[in-house]
Amino acid sequence: MTTERAVAEAEVAKEQAYVSMLYDRLDEVRADAAERRRSVERKAGNTPQAAVERDAFNALHAQRLAALDAAARGLCFGRLDLTDGPTRYVGRVGLQHRDGAIEEPLLLDWRAPAAQPFYLATAVEPAGVGRRRRIATSGRTVTSVSDEIFDADAASRWTGELVGEAALLSALSAARTGRMGDVVETIQAEQDRIIRAERQGVLVVAGGPGTGKTAVALHRAAYLLYAHRDVLARRVVLVIGPSPTFCDYIGQVLPSLGETDVLLRSIGGLIPDLEPNLTETPEVAELKGRLVMAEVVAAALRARQEPPADGLRVRHAGYELRVDARACRRIADSARRSGRLHNEARPNVQRRLVDAFAKHYVAQVGGDPRGGRNLLDEHDQADLRSELADEPAILAAVESVWPWLTPEDLIGGLFADPDRIAAAAPMLTDAERALLVRRRGLGWSDADVPLLDEAAELLGNLPDHAAEARARALEAERRELEEYAEGVLAIAQGSRSTDIEDEADSDEAAEVLSVFDVVSGRGLAGRMEEIDDRTPVERAAADRTWVYGHVIVDEAQELTAMAWRALMRRIPTRSMTIVGDLFQSSSPGGALSWGDVLGPYVRDGNWRVAELTVNYRAPSEVMAIAGRVLAEIDPDATPPRSVRTVGELPWKEAVDPADLGTRLRKAVDAALAGGDGNVAVLVAAGAEAEAWAALEDVEGLATVGPHGPDLRARVVVLTVGQSKGLEFDTVIVVEPAAIVEASARGRSDLYVALTRATTHLGVLHTRDLPASLAAPDGWA
Numbered sequence: 013m014t015t016e017r018a019v020a021e022a023e024v025a026k027e028q029a030y031v032s033m034l035y036d037r038l039d040e041v042r043a044d045a046a047e048r049r050r051s052v053e054r055k056a057g058n059t060p061q062a063a064v065e066r067d068a069f070n071a072l073h074a075q076r077l078a079a080l081d082a083a084a085r086g087l088c089f090g091r092l093d094l095t096d097g098p099t100r101y102v103g104r105v106g107l108q109h110r111d112g113a114i115e116e117p118l119l120l121d122w123r124a125p126a127a128q129p130f131y132l133a134t135a136v137e138p139a140g141v142g143r144r145r146r147i148a149t150s151g152r153t154v155t156s157v158s159d160e161i162f163d164a165d166a167a168s169r170w171t172g173e174l175v176g177e178a179a180l181l182s183a184l185s186a187a188r189t190g191r192m193g194d195v196v197e198t199i200q201a202e203q204d205r206i207i208r209a210e211r212q213g214v215l216v217v218a219g220g221p222g223t224g225k226t227a228v229a230l231h232r233a234a235y236l237l238y239a240h241r242d243v244l245a246r247r248v249v250l251v252i253g254p255s256p257t258f259c260d261y262i263g264q265v266l267p268s269l270g271e272t273d274v275l276l277r278s279i280g281g282l283i284p285d286l287e288p289n290l291t292e293t294p295e296v297a298e299l300k301g302r303l304v305m306a307e308v309v310a311a312a313l314r315a316r317q318e319p320p321a322d323g324l325r326v327r328h329a330g331y332e333l334r335v336d337a338r339a340c341r342r343i344a345d346s347a348r349r350s351g352r353l354h355n356e357a358r359p360n361v362q363r364r365l366v367d368a369f370a371k372h373y374v375a376q377v378g379g380d381p382r383g384g385r386n387l388l389d390e391h392d393q394a395d396l397r398s399e400l401a402d403e404p405a406i407l408a409a410v411e412s413v414w415p416w417l418t419p420e421d422l423i424g425g426l427f428a429d430p431d432r433i434a435a436a437a438p439m440l441t442d443a444e445r446a447l448l449v450r451r452r453g454l455g456w457s458d459a460d461v462p463l464l465d466e467a468a469e470l471l472g473n474l475p476d477h478a479a480e481a482r483a484r485a486l487e488a489e490r491r492e493l494e495e496y497a498e499g500v501l502a503i504a505q506g507s508r509s510t511d512i513e514d515e516a517d518s519d520e521a522a523e524v525l526s527v528f529d530v531v532s533g534r535g536l537a538g539r540m541e542e543i544d545d546r547t548p549v550e551r552a553a554a555d556r557t558w559v560y561g562h563v564i565v566d567e568a569q570e571l572t573a574m575a576w577r578a579l580m581r582r583i584p585t586r587s588m589t590i591v592g593d594l595f596q597s598s599s600p601g602g603a604l605s606w607g608d609v610l611g612p613y614v615r616d617g618n619w620r621v622a623e624l625t626v627n628y629r630a631p632s633e634v635m636a637i638a639g640r641v642l643a644e645i646d647p648d649a650t651p652p653r654s655v656r657t658v659g660e661l662p663w664k665e666a667v668d669p670a671d672l673g674t675r676l677r678k679a680v681d682a683a684l685a686g687g688d689g690n691v692a693v694l695v696a697a698g699a700e701a702e703a704w705a706a707l708e709d710v711e712g713l714a715t716v717g718p719h720g721p722d723l724r725a726r727v728v729v730l731t732v733g734q735s736k737g738l739e740f741d742t743v744i745v746v747e748p749a750a751i752v753e754a755s756a757r758g759r760s761d762l763y764v765a766l767t768r769a770t771t772h773l774g775v776l777h778t779r780d781l782p783a784s785l786a787a788p789d790g791w792a
């Protein structure tokens with residue numbers, strides 16, 4: 013055995029002793045936490061107050077246990093030998109001595125200030141570190157140690173191998189699993205500075221593909237929760253991702269760091285109980301994303317507050333009761349001027365209209381034919397008034413002036429009626445207005461969500477009784493419509509089934525479907541009756557108006573102006589981390605500059621940009637090709653510098669259209685045979701069906717669930733839009749020309765597609781390649 017190996021083994025043995033001790037201590041702490049949780053559960057007291065307290069403590073201990081469980085994997089991964097001080101061990105969680113008497117902790121949480129030199133020390137700026145040691149473990153066993161020596165004295169004491177970037181490179185070369193993992197053991201200095209940046213104000217993290225923006229954003233969430241737990245655990249950190257698929261992809265990172273006070277959502281998921289089920293064309297999504305839509309929504313509401321031109325008439329107890337048009341208008345105008353939200357103003361409108369009807373009623377019932385004083389006394393008049401207050405015909409008349417409205421009513425009612433659109437959106441062209449038309453009851457798209465949110469802001473909540481009454485009314489309406497629809501269909505089509513899907517084209521069916529809108533109102537009413545023993549994250553998830561402690565936006569370049577508007581309402585303190593790359597923006601309504609995005613919401617000087625410059629994902633061979641596409645997007649842009657070179661050039665192949673499927677199949681088979689990594693086939697939107705069909709019988713092909721294809725499969729087909737933020741060992745891009753043509757920002761889509769590869773990249777094409785890819789150099 014060489015001396016170096018003997019020394020290394022001795023060091024491993026020493027670290028093993030320390031790491032075993034840490035695991036013993038972790039087991040003790042977990043046992044204590046579990047015992048405390050059990051004792052809370054056993055605590056006496058059956059009052060609702062005691063139950064709520066018990067649940068709160070339970071949640072706290074459950075969270076602590078989750079953090080300790082998460083820490084068990086790779087508990088300790090580093091050691092710092094300070095030049096003028098003690099030795100410190102760095103890990104996933106902080107551990108103290110049992111008696112707590114000794115000041116130095118047994119293990120430092122990676123987020124503690126004292127642990128920072130582990131990420132920042134370099135030979136040039138050692139930050140007081142003599143030696144940084146990385147400790148690799150498998151389960152509870154130390155498998156190796158590797159050192160960097162920053163101090164000549166320490167160097168003379170240590171003769172083992174020096175492996176600077178080995179841990180990073182080995183992490184980056186590992187096969188991908190379809191789920192992002194944490195990088196806590198190998199955070200790089202430029203990333204660490206961003207992770208620990210001040211909480212106040214808006215921090216924009218810009219950087220090219222693969223620079224770790226998502227990784228940094230998630231570790232920042234974990235850091236902020238550590239540094240400001242008192243506020244943030246109560247107010248919750250919201251992380252916005254570009255799609256539910258992406259949220260699934262990154263969903264394990266924070267739990268693996270022991271953090272659960274975080275809510276992950278896409279913009280489409282911002283309204284509780286509403287799951288968008290429709291996909292818009294890019295034109296419609298762009299139109300709905302424009303800020304002018306806020307004016308359209310406001311105008312649509314004003315139009316719903318318009319009293320009938322010839323006033324109101326109601327028959328009651330043999331009398332015709334009237335409120336003339338001028339009086340109706342006065343009441344509506346003053347409700348609008350009151351500044352109250354629409355539904356909050358309704359009780360006042362109702363009271364004044366009932367008063368006006370009652371006045372007419374009293375005049376008719378007690379009027380003196382000879383022109384004298386009214387014959388009814390004050391009590392009689394009050395009785396008549398209260399008789400009218402619950403009269404359905406009167407309430408229906410009030411509805412016609414100032415209806416109870418949910419966001420779904422307002423926006424669904426607007427889109428369903430070209431006349432309403434014309435009145436609310438005179439600033440749009442005819443063609444644009446036509447894009448907005450949609451029958452009611454078909455559902456909602458991601459692009460509708462900010463509009464529904466805008467509507468909700470103007471409307472306010474329905475009070476419980478109104479929500480219930482409305483649910484009852486709509487239930488009755490639904491039954492009536494169902495009967496009607498059945499009748500109509502029975503006459504028209506004999507015994508044909510009235511399955512809703514069969515009827516999707518009939519107007520009756522559309523109306524029948526529209527009652528699904530009610531579910532959220534009813535769900536809301538039901539929820540309010542429950543005792544509120546939910547965790548802050550659960551409460552935030554169920555509350556559209558929740559104000560968050562910090563908001564992190566990933567792939568922020570994709571958000572439309574309306575989406576930003578909706579999001580900013582959730583974070584009035586503007587404590588935000590915004591992560592994105594403008595060159596990867598494919599959304600036609602997406603950002604062109606961070607100044608444009610933030611200008612309306614954040615004062616200059618309250619936001620700053622931090623850049624990430626190193627590409628941890630795509631190797632230099634892939635970036636050489638992708639960089640040429642970037643140069644076509646913007647000749648002045650600099651692609652991020654790759655840390656890895658894999659020694660394999662990307663390939664491209666021209667194929668006959670008839671052979672595309674067979675060739676694709678061959679390429680996927682070859683990739684699968686070449687290793688145990690995953691494979692993604694990336695295509696232009698609309699071309700996915702063909703690719704799925706070509707790969708139908710490939711073993712390991714993804715299944716498709718409600719959030720899209722399962723990324724944990726070995727082979728997956730995705731549109732470029734779906735692949736945003738993801739990465740795969742092998743990427744096969746099909747028909748770049750079609751990707752470029754598919755949208756106004758098609759070149760950015762092609763840049764995104766090429767930069768998803770961690771190791772192998774291939775391009776299949778039946779048409780000419782864009783100039784940036786046509787040049788022969790850089791290809792195998």
Ligand SMILES: Nc1ncnc2c1ncn2[C@@H]1O[C@H](COP(=O)(O)OP(=O)(O)OP(=O)(O)O)[C@@H](O)[C@H]1O
Pocket residue numbers: 180183184192193194195198199200203219220221222223224225226227228593596628629736737738739767
């Ligand atoms: N310090 C690090 N240590 C180990 N792996 C890292 C580190 N930083 C980033 N990575 C890895 O690099 C890959 C790319 O990171 P990430 O997805 O965060 O990049 P991104 O900038 O968000 O990319 P894109 O803009 O393309 O979505 C991921 O696999 C991530 O885990």
